[in-house]
Amino acid sequence: MSNPTAAMLVIGDEILSGRTRDSNMHHLAGELTKRGIRLTEVRVVPDDRKAIIDAVRALSEACDWVFTSGGIGPTHDDITADCIAEAFGVPLDVREDARALLAAHASARGNELNEARLRMARIPEGATLIDNPISAAPGFTLNNVHVMAGVPTIFEAMVAGVLPTLAGGTPLLSQSLTIRRPEGEVAAPLRTLAEEFADLSVGSYPFVRDGAYGTNIVIRGTDASRVDAAMTRLAAMFPEATA
Amino acid sequence: MSNPTAAMLVIGDEILSGRTRDSNMHHLAGELTKRGIRLTEVRVVPDDRKAIIDAVRALSEACDWVFTSGGIGPTHDDITADCIAEAFGVPLDVREDARALLAAHASARGNELNEARLRMARIPEGATLIDNPISAAPGFTLNNVHVMAGVPTIFEAMVAGVLPTLAGGTPLLSQSLTIRRPEGEVAAPLRTLAEEFADLSVGSYPFVRDGAYGTNIVIRGTDASRVDAAMTRLAAMFPEATA
Known part of the structure; x- marks a missing residue:
């Protein structure tokens, strides 16, 4: 960038x-x-x-x-x-x-x-x-x-x-998805996604809520259509996830 | 230290x-x-x-x-x-x-x-x-x-x-005093104190409470008797202060 x-x-x-x-x-x-x-x-x-x-x-x-x-x-x-x-x-x-x-x-x-x-x-x-x-x-x-x-x-x-x-840059856009599965189970598909969308940043943030493990995925980039495309792919990988 | x-x-x-x-x-x-x-x-x-x-x-x-x-x-x-x-x-x-x-x-x-x-x-x-x-x-x-x-x-x-x-060091001791005056008015006596007690750290932290300016003074060091001595000097400089 x-x-x-x-x-x-x-x-x-x-x-x-x-x-x-x-x-x-x-x-x-x-x-x-x-x-x-x-x-x-x-x-x-x-x-x-x-x-x-x-x-x-x-x-x-x-x-x-x-x-x-x-x-x-x-x-x-x-x-x-x-x-x-x-x-x-x-x-x-x-x-x-x-x-x-x-x-x-x-x-x-x-x-x-x-x-x-x-x-x-x-x-x-x-x-x-x-x-x-x-x-x-x-x-x-x-x-x-x-x-x-x-x-x-x-x-x-x-x-x-x-x-x-100050002169800014193209604002960084981000979209996120919450998956109610531990990070260790979403890591492999996430790596595939990150490689496919190498121009974006794909972040993964584990959490524990009510005793259950979950993972927030955040996709960041400056091109809205690319971020949208990655989110569509991600949602298809984890149909149970919530925005 | x-x-x-x-x-x-x-x-x-x-x-x-x-x-x-x-x-x-x-x-x-x-x-x-x-x-x-x-x-x-x-x-x-x-x-x-x-x-x-x-x-x-x-x-x-x-x-x-x-x-x-x-x-x-x-x-x-x-x-x-x-x-x-x-x-x-x-x-x-x-x-x-x-x-x-x-x-x-x-x-x-x-x-x-x-x-x-x-x-x-x-x-x-x-x-x-x-x-x-x-x-x-x-x-x-x-x-x-x-x-x-x-x-x-x-x-x-x-x-x-x-x-x-891990091997620790001599624990750092600290004592503090709250002065209900703005930092700009306590700075000069504080500098004198810091010079007199050069082996200690004399910190000054301004605050605003209920619209009035105040300053917290924190004295830190590893020698309890020196910290005590500095606090005694400080309290004499600002008789209205509270611990």
Whole structure:
């Protein structure tokens, strides 16, 4: 498939320690799939300079787009902006338009734009700001990397702002069928189907419901007539299955 | 910290397409932390030979232990065992003890041990089996890589079987404090604290509750008296905070 590719980099000790359950990956995966952008890799790294820089460079080279979440707040362990600047060898400083956004937000709430908050206006040179409709502190895009907040509501708002600006691909279509038989019994006919429709993705997801084994089959592709044809073949193989 | 390190590799198109929400990462992260093993990286890759092999090799070199989830079922897209064998340059074939486990399980359920199911008895040479108390098909350990199922109940059962066999580290202790002030106002004192207690990890997690901003502070370390000392300093900085 020649659809655009994307990678995600989740940044934060709290995910790796098990304190926080990441939800941004699942959200981004669904949004990208809808737009025909293939998410080909996700990495989760700690709040560690070298780990972040190495991952950003690797993913930025491997994919059309990279999306990061986490590490752009006001505290000492928020080092994502510094790392992105270093990964691309550009300077980082407080930027006037970002400072103005934070100042307006702070003033509207009767807060002080202190030194910690001002850290969030430090933007790598050459970046474009990403709007934060929730708490003002902007994300940014530098080269092919979109840098966003880790707080899920803000992350999701930033994704909603960024995605319409990207060229998508042919949307990926999917159809599914539920077969009330264990995966081990549907595997052989499924392999035949996957070989016959090599241009499609044929996925198989086992489940247990009320003590009985079953398998969900999902067929994905960009050509609706091919997906239809594969579903017709599949339904003929398993007449007892339900859509 | 000299605690052992671990990485996780999540394998499966269904996670990257957004169809399935992974829960194994969060589970493993918590279990490792309890045992004093530091999870330093997670990667999610598709059901793609090269992607899996490259990631296994990289993570196996970088960490003491690697845990994989997914891709060890009976269908054509279950290629994890093949990839692990190839990553370490060892042959892969049906192994008698694994075959016997599957045969007993199938026979007890009145199922046939067909060719698809027999795929799950293909184990790389030199590996140790990991018990699957739920559906019999075993995981395996080869070198420093533990290969486990993606279905959460089975993954969790396999983790429970493997972890007691690994040397853990000094368990990581954590204490936390909730401050009903926005992160931007606690960042400066927090930085001072983090510099003073450089041997500890001082994390800061903003939240919004009933429309008001707050910050959870988590202090982690292996030395209980140091964690206590840092908490005492922190509580003095924010007398209004609650444990």
